[in-house]
Amino acid sequence: MNPFEDMRLFAQVLESGSFTAAAEQLGVSKQLISRRLMQLEERLGVRLLNRSTRRLDVTPLGHAYHEAALRLLAEVEQVEQSIAGEHGQPRGTIRLSAPLSFAVEHLSQVFPAFMQRYPQVVLELDLSDRSVDLLAEGFDLALRIGQLEDSSLIARRIGGVERVWVCSPGYLAERGVPEEPAALVAHDCLPYGHGRTVQWRFEREGKTQQLQLGGRLRANNGEVLRDAAIAGLGITYLPLFIVRKALEEGRLCRVLDDYRPAPLAVSALYPAHRQGVRAVQVLVEFLREALRDVL
Incomplete structure (x- = not known):
């Protein structure tokens, strides 16, 4: 039994949207993931997922477990980064959501420099004008333009849009x-x-x-x-x-x-459990510097 591995599997299933997609991304069989999550539910004594042939339905307890799992996994990542050397190169994968037009106009010009400066960071970009749910959809960071709703997310202003x-x-x-x-x-x-x-x-x-x-x-x-x-x-x-x-x-x-x-504020939002992740922090600081003269 490896609780952290089960958490990673469960989080990947929710982020991918299906057992099949999660299996493809992790390089394992769909049957292995299904069996491990069934064992997880048996160990916890609760139902996390309502399985059907058409879609994956997450129960309220499943959402709660997912949020807690993301926090714990982030803390483990922080500990590992700290042990590996706080002043070493940031590493890890950042899932970023950003408005489409803004990203095409501004971010596409600055991301190459970021990738060159931090070669051990992987960026997964979701470009859409919809307002994603960072916790439920497993995003590490989102850029938003305009007034922000009250939430538990941490917000940092990176510029303004006229x-x-x-x-x-x-x-x-x-x-x-x-x-x-x-x-x-x-x-x-x-x-x-x-x-x-x-x-x-x-x-x-x-x-x-x-x-x-x-x-x-x-x-x-x-x-x-x-x-x-x-x-x-x-x-x-x-x-x-x-x-x-x-x-x-x-x-x-x-x-x-x-x-x-x-001008409308351009803000970087991230969950509290990602606050100490160096890769997220260096990306936010990089965007503030890179966009200072254009926003």
Whole structure:
């Protein structure tokens, strides 16, 4: 019986999403993993997984065991790193979640330098605009843009993202320039999100106002909305890094600049049990330094 190995197997199954995927990643048979986890459940006297042919369903006790296992495994990793030499090269695998557009624009340019500096660190990147559950999905680190929800996660600010309202020169020539936020109700808007309406926030001279706006085209991808604005379909509100090139080339124009809110914070989030893992810490510090001049 090896409790830590059982924890690793269970965590890998949850992170992979199936016995088959976990077996492929670990290089063992699916039957071995299934047998070991059944023995684990027998030893604990509880059901961790509800098995079916279609999907893997984790019980509430299974979620609790998974979170505890991740903490214990992280502590073991910290002890091993400490014994191996605190000032040696950071090592280990970091599972990182980051917004797609932000990662393509910024992270793809800095990660090669990180990999060269820390050759014993392995990065697994999940690029998506969805908000992942770090604990349930086994992520070590996530980058988030915007206001953070209250949670047990540790957050460190690594920069800020400016947002701007933009549209095409042709759209302005046809529809006119909105001089104040209230004028947007007479314009075609291209909101980010899936709801029928989104809330755009405006700030000027210390005063804040918010407007609920809708539009014929809504999307949760900034590039889609940017291209729609370039095509003259309306006004959109996006991070500057997504529209900067189009602005420089004259394909987009800025509007309502006097009402721009403060930049959105870019934060690195990680579970408390990963706080002492050197690989996570050096990556967070590296990102703060590397992105200092571009955020």
